[in-house]
Every structure is written in structure tokens, then in C-alpha cells.
Amino acid sequence: MRGIGNRASPRPLYPQALSKAKGPAKRRHLRRNGPVRVQHPCFTPVFPRGRRMSPAGTRHIPVLGREAVEWLAAKSGGIYVDATFGAGGYSRAILETGGTRVIGIDRDRTAIAGGFDLVEGSEGRLILVEDRFSHLDEICAAQGFSAVDGVVMDVGVSSMQLDDAGRGFSFRLGGPLDMRMGHDGPTAADVIAKASETDLADIIYVFGEERRSRAVARAIVAARAQAPIATTRALADIVAKVVRSKPGDIHPATRTFQALRIFANQELDELHLALSAAERVLKPGGRLVVVSFHSLEDRIVKNFLTDRGKSAGGSRHLPEVAQAAPSFHILTRRPLAPREQEIAANPRARSAKLRAAERTSAPAHPADALPAWPRLSDVMRGG
Numbered sequence: 001m002r003g004i005g006n007r008a009s010p011r012p013l014y015p016q017a018l019s020k021a022k023g024p025a026k027r028r029h030l031r032r033n034g035p036v037r038v039q040h041p042c043f044t045p046v047f048p049r050g051r052r053m054s055p056a057g058t059r060h061i062p063v064l065g066r067e068a069v070e071w072l073a074a075k076s077g078g079i080y081v082d083a084t085f086g087a088g089g090y091s092r093a094i095l096e097t098g099g100t101r102v103i104g105i106d107r108d109r110t111a112i113a114g115g116f117d118l119v120e121g122s123e124g125r126l127i128l129v130e131d132r133f134s135h136l137d138e139i140c141a142a143q144g145f146s147a148v149d150g151v152v153m154d155v156g157v158s159s160m161q162l163d164d165a166g167r168g169f170s171f172r173l174g175g176p177l178d179m180r181m182g183h184d185g186p187t188a189a190d191v192i193a194k195a196s197e198t199d200l201a202d203i204i205y206v207f208g209e210e211r212r213s214r215a216v217a218r219a220i221v222a223a224r225a226q227a228p229i230a231t232t233r234a235l236a237d238i239v240a241k242v243v244r245s246k247p248g249d250i251h252p253a254t255r256t257f258q259a260l261r262i263f264a265n266q267e268l269d270e271l272h273l274a275l276s277a278a279e280r281v282l283k284p285g286g287r288l289v290v291v292s293f294h295s296l297e298d299r300i301v302k303n304f305l306t307d308r309g310k311s312a313g314g315s316r317h318l319p320e321v322a323q324a325a326p327s328f329h330i331l332t333r334r335p336l337a338p339r340e341q342e343i344a345a346n347p348r349a350r351s352a353k354l355r356a357a358e359r360t361s362a363p364a365h366p367a368d369a370l371p372a373w374p375r376l377s378d379v380m381r382g383g
């Protein structure tokens with residue numbers, strides 16, 4: 001496999017932020033969180049209409065790709081953050097506008113490695129960073145950008161992650177019960193092994209919206225007393241015994257798998273933090289575009305934008321209280337959904353929703369407290 005930081009990679013890498021890369025140079029290994037900039041004499045950006053092979057051979061079809069980039073309104077000279085690089089579909093489309101620069105972020109090292117060709121062909125306009133998107137303002141600052149013109153996020157998992165049995169995301173494919181998008185922290189199997197029955201039930205209820213969460217948690221605890229639950233198939237079989245489904249329904253393990261994936265990756269906390277980070281780093285007039293895939297994510301985006309888009313109100317009966325001025329102007333009153341054609345070509349697009357907003361010149365609001373849902377560190381501590 002060829003990729004950034006891969007020994008087999010035949011290409012030189014320049015892991016300095018914005019330093020000028022000159023001539024042939026020694027290949028260096030990608031350091032964790034290290035930016036990569038590669039200079040190449042010719043760049044022929046191509047928006048692939050969703051057809052690009054991942055390093056593993058599975059293709060990820062960018063969902064609402066054209067719309068996301070249109071709402072971003074990329075312009076020459078602009079600096080954009082693609083907070084969920086994945087297979088690079090969005091970054092590639094932004095780079096099609098000449099003179100743009102893109103900072104691509106992904107917590108998955110495999111995704112970053114898969115972006116090698118795009119970096120190489122970008123004439124120094126694309127930097128890739130392996131990190132969590134909740135750090136996006138710090139990542140921009142580390143690259144020398146105190147403010148950017150746009151942030152786009154396409155949250156959730158990629159097809160490459162879902163379709164790689166070894167990553168353990170899918171109950172349809174046999175594999176280790178891993179589910180980590182990055183390569184650190186506890187796996188889903190660790191969570192299953194360690195969490196109390198009450199925590200498991202809460203996790204499955206809150207992040208999976210599974211009505212039978214208590215029965216599923218009970219079944220997991222009974223099964224793990226016999227033998228560790230280490231594979232996707234083992235977990236799917238345990239869940240299928242307590243969650244009934246009719247023909248045509250989703251697989252009975254769908255919600256439990258979603259819950260464990262969201263929990264193990266702290267996905268909703270990440271999204272909360274990333275929205276505030278985007279608010280801090282966007283220039284006045286800069287755009288935020290978010291594509292989400294389920295109601296839990298969309299609710300977070302909607303509530304954040306509604307809150308930040310509120311005009312300062314207050315009651316004439318109450319003493320005047322300093323109210324934060326709106327930091328965003330909402331561009332999509334209702335979320336955009338994919339067209340039927342897109343859904344037919346890519347069923348994974350079915351539940352996607354896009355929301356967009358433009359940053360005002362008001363100061364960023366203080367970051368909101370994170371909701372009181374189960375936390376990975378507490379559960380793994382047994383607290």
C-alpha cells in the first residue's frame with residue numbers, strides 16, 4: 001500500500017508546515033499531527049464525481065459534495081478547512097477553485113495516507129493533518145493561520161472504514177470489535193468488557209436510540225461472563241437474540257453498533273467542540289458547512305446554529321443584561337437533503353442533511369458546556 005508515512009511510498013514528503021519545499025528531498029515519516037506539504041510541478045484537479053478508490057480499494061462517494069462546496073463559496077486566495085478529509089472528495093472540489101488553500105484534517109491515519117497523491121498534486125495548496133477536528137482552531141494556528149474563510153465537515157464514518165472488516169465497524173462483516181476511527185483509545189470490545197450494565201444500557205439508549213437498551217445490556221453482561229465479546233459477529237448475535245426485527249426492518253444490531261461507535265469515538269463531544277472551534281477561527285463572512293448523517297448529529301448542528309444565530313433579545317421588564325450578538329447568520333433555514341438521483345447512486349446518502357451559516361463580525365460566544373451523557377473516560381475508569 002502506498003501512502004504518506006508508509007515505507008513503501010516512493011514519493012518525498014515535506015513535513016514542515018508552510019516552508020517552501022524545494023527539489024528532491026528525503027522522505028520523512030509522518031509524525032503524529034504532523035502537517036505534510038508536497039510540491040509538484042503540475043496539478044490537474046479533478047472532482048471525481050464520487051469515483052475514487054481508497055487505499056483499501058473501497059471507494060467513498062462524497063455525499064452532497066457539490067452542494068457542500070457551493071455553500072462554502074470558495075474563492076481564490078481563500079483558506080479552507082476540510083475537517084473530515086476521508087477520501088478527499090471535498091478537498092479536491094475546493095482545490096478546483098484556483099488559488100484556494102486547504103487544511104485537511106482526519107483522525108484516521110489511513111485516510112491521511114490515502115491523500116498522498118492529492119497533496120503531491122496540489123502545488124503546496126493542500127496540507128493534511130492527522131488529528132481530531134475538535135482541535136481545528138489550534139491546528140490552523142499551528143499552520144500559521146489565525147483565521148480562515150471556510151470550514152466544512154462531513155461527519156461520521158467513511159465507506160473505507162465501514163467496508164474494512166478489520167476496522168470492526170460493521171456487523172455484516174466478521175472482524176475484531178474495534179470501531180476506532182483513529183488508532184488510539186479504547187476499542188468497542190474494551191468498552192463492552194469494562195462498562196457496567198447501567199452504563200451499557202445508557203450508552204445504547206442515548207447514542208443508539210435503542211428502545212431495548214436495557215435488555216441488550218443485560219444480554220451483553222450475561223454473555224461476557226461466559227467469554228470475552230471480541231468480534232463483530234459475536235456482538236451482533238447477542239443483540240439479535242433480544243432485539244426483534246420484521247422483514248424489511250434494519251438489522252437488529254444496527255442501533256447498538258451505532259451507539260458503540262459514537263461512544264468509543266466520542267463523536268458527539270467532538271462535534272460540539274468542533275462547532276465552537278470553527279466559530280473561533282472563521283473570519284467575518286467565512287462559511288461553516290456541516291453534513292450530518294443521523295438525527296443526533298443534526299440536532300447538535302441545528303441547536304448550535306439556532307443559538308448562535310439568535311438576535312440579541314431580552315425582556316423590557318427585566319434589567320438589561322449583556323447579550324452576545326449573533327455570531328452566525330444562518331443560510332439554510334431548512335437543512336438540504338440529497339436529491340433522489342444521489343440517493344439512488346449512493347444509498348448511504350439517504351439520511352444526509354446539510355446546514356450552512358456565515359460568520360458575522362461578532363465575537364465568538366463562550367463554548368457551551370457539553371451535555372451530561374456517558375463519557376468514555378468515566379466509563380473506562382469504572383466511575
Ligand SMILES: C[S@@+](CC[C@H](N)C(=O)[O-])C[C@H]1O[C@@H](n2cnc3c(N)ncnc32)[C@H](O)[C@@H]1O
Nearest residue numbers: 062084086087088089090106107132133154270
Ligand atoms: C464521511 S467521511 C468524509 C468523507 C469526505 N468528505 C470525502 O469526500 O471523502 C468522515 C471522515 O471524517 C473522519 N472523522 C470523523 N470524526 C472525526 C474527528 N472527530 N476528527 C477528525 N476526523 C474525523 C473519519 O475518520 C472519516 O475519514
